[in-house]
Amino acid sequence: MILMNDFKAEPEALLQQELAAVERVLRSGWYVLGHEVKQFEARWAEQCGVSFAVGVGNGMDALEIGLRTLQIGVGDEVITTPMTAFATVLAVLRAGATPVLADIDPETALLDLHSVERCLSPRTKAVLLVHLYGQVRQVDRWIDFCAGTGVHLLEDCAQAHLARWQGKTAGSLGTWGAYSFYPTKNLGAIGDGGAIVTQNAAIDQQARILRNYGQSQRYHHPQAGLNSRLDELQAALLSTRLAWLEAFTQRRQTIAQAYFAHIHNPQIRLLAEPLALENHVYHLFVLQCTERDRLSAYLTEQGIANLAHYPVPIHQHPPCLHLQRDPQGLLAAETHAANCLSIPCQPQMSDLDVTHVIEVLNAYA
Ligand SMILES: Cc1ncc(COP(=O)(O)O)c(C=O)c1O
Known part of the structure; x- marks a missing residue:
């Protein structure tokens, strides 16, 4: 896995x-x-x-x-x-x-x-x-x-x-x-x-x-x-661990760059690329897919862990139902919550792992 x-x-x-x-x-x-x-x-x-x-x-x-x-x-x-x-x-x-x-910007969340x-x-x-x-x-x-x-x-x-x-x-x-x-x-x-x-x-x-x-x-x-x-x-x-952070961050960025370059599947949308490499440290690499749960099950079946960040926007949690919000609503956040999926982008992944993730995503139909 x-x-x-x-x-x-x-x-x-x-x-x-x-x-x-x-x-x-x-x-x-x-x-x-x-x-x-x-x-x-x-x-x-x-x-x-x-x-x-x-x-x-x-x-x-x-x-x-x-x-x-x-x-x-x-x-x-x-x-x-x-x-x-x-x-x-x-x-x-x-x-x-x-x-x-x-509300959020749908391109970046x-x-x-x-x-x-x-x-x-x-x-x-x-x-x-x-x-x-x-x-x-x-x-x-x-x-x-x-x-x-x-x-x-x-x-x-x-x-x-x-x-x-x-x-x-x-x-x-x-x-x-x-x-x-x-x-x-x-x-x-x-x-x-x-x-x-x-x-x-x-x-x-x-x-x-x-x-x-x-x-x-x-x-x-x-x-x-x-x-x-x-x-x-x-x-x-x-x-x-701080002494290792810069190297681990660079590895995350390299993996993300490979994802941006090679994930091509009309069913999957990537969030906007950062304007400069230093702007993103890829704590998470997040995709969008209208059939998120089906994609999630498919990845799990193929041995690729995944998680949604976050499947429920804050205002839909019981203690927050009453919270004040944009009078025009929070539609972009709700749509993002329904469609987002995070895939592995962590420093211990090998190049083979990265290639596997890309191939599996590109083969998703
Ligand atoms: C965006 C964000 N804010 C705050 C926190 C809270 O951090 P902690 O779990 O250390 O309290 C987290 C951690 O989950 C987070 O991701």
């Missing part, structure tokens, strides 16, 4: 480095918020081209904490997409704010600017841009739009590690960026992890307080925060 993620096939050298990192932490006698976390935070900030990175428990907490550092909460609206992981919107709800859903314009209100405090599937696109338009309307541009970078727009890395383009290091992400821990990245020292300080119960100094709690700390083991493993 060609898998969506194949951790067991990772290089032996990486495994040995991970085992050494685990031993280092065990022997250090310090397990939460220590030297390894500081070191990983410094490395991740550097990778993202920002001054600060704050390690937290997971990507959803990174989003919630990020919103709370800006005091975005009750009565405030945050415009975002219905085509994302549930955690994006759940984080807005947990911050106490009101998510407002705008990313937020549509005209729809966002229709969602603006005097209560809008931020646009939460999700770099879905690993793509950053038209960021200059979003920067101009947010500057012009006086709202924050916030980045959900959970799927976009090292994706770049005109040389600038995801997370450095808006007020802050929120990362997830869930194991399946392009940079994944061996468990949960996340980070907030920012250029703003006040946001960095606030995030450090909020992640640790709202504690400013030991046993002093000026705020009611969360318990959302990155542990030493995950930080050490993330530093180890």
